[in-house]
C-alpha cells in the first residue's frame with residue numbers, strides 16, 4: 001500500500017491547478033469547447049466565444065465567485 005500513497009498528489013495542489021472555463025454571457029462556469037487548433041473556446045450553452053479560461057482559483061477571484 002506504500003506505493004499508492006507515494007503517487008498521489010496533495011489535494012490542495014490538484015485544486016489550485018485545475019483549469020476551468022467561464023462564459024461571460026452566461027455568467028457561469030461552463031465546459032469550454034475548443035475551436036480548431038487555437039486557444040479559443042466556445043460556450044456549449046450560448047455558442048458565443050465569450051469564454052475565458054484559467055485556473056479555478058484565478059477565475060473565481062477575477063469574477064468574484066464563490067464568496
Ligand SMILES: [Zn+2]
Nearest residue numbers: 023026043046
Ligand atoms: Zn455562454
